[in-house]
Amino acid sequence: MTDVYNLGFLKDTIGETIVSTYDVDGHPNAAPMGIAVKSNEQLIIRPFMSSLTYKNLQTKRCAVVNVTSNPELFYRTAFKDANPDGNLSAELVEKAETVDAPRLRAADATVEVSVAETGSFSPERAEVLCNVQLVTASKALPKVYCRAQFATIEAIIHATRIKPFLMGDEQEQERALRLMELVEICRDIVDRTAPNSRYSEIMADLTQKIHLWRKESEGLR
Ligand SMILES: Cc1cc2nc3c(=O)[nH]c(=O)nc-3n(C[C@H](O)[C@H](O)[C@H](O)COP(=O)(O)O)c2cc1C
Incomplete structure (x- = not known):
């Protein structure tokens, strides 16, 4: 299995990703989130407690960390009203392999994770420690720096x-x-x-x- 370090995650460095989850009713959600690496097997997400991502992580106990540098995906997941029907478009996602969460079809790589424990990072933000379940990577060609x-x-x-x-x-x-x-x-x-x-x-x-x-x-x- 490819490991998270091969995807560019580094110790003491925040990697910007898109975290996708299902809500209790099975509706997909996705939002840009910074990720810290604890080890090859553990990642840390620090969601604002006001975010739907935080709520979904608490109820479903899993997520997919999607790796992309496509601004369109960051835009449509940060501002759901930027999608054609005003909600995150269902065709952007498909079900993950090992966890009950959606993954972005257009991601360059995905890390499927389960929640190990939740603590506090600041009064407004939680710290969610996640266990890596599966890492997959596409054979995307190198992209020129833009x-x-x-x-x-x-x-x-x-x-x-x-x-x-x-x-x-x-x-x-x-x-x-x-x-x-x-x-x-x-x-x-x-x-x-x-x-x-x-x-x-x-x-x-x-x-x-x-x-x-x-x-x-x-x-x-
Ligand atoms: C690149 C990027 C990184 C972000 N990192 C975080 C983060 O680490 N934690 C967080 O709570 N919000 C972060 N945000 C903001 C959330 O993505 C944004 O508030 C989003 O609307 C939350 O959506 P949700 O309520 O569906 O979870 C980030 C936004 C961007 C564009």
């Missing part, structure tokens, strides 16, 4: 925190403003290196979302 691709994923990460921070106290709103500046830097990279691409479309959508959240948060004041 600044726009990685700038888009960075912008998506920042955007997932902007809305909650905008709804928070003064200090959190400051953090939201800083994140908005970072999104602008990412947008500049995308506009310069990949204008008229799917990446620039995602950046335009994100900008529109951020604009709406700002209006919403101003309405609350």
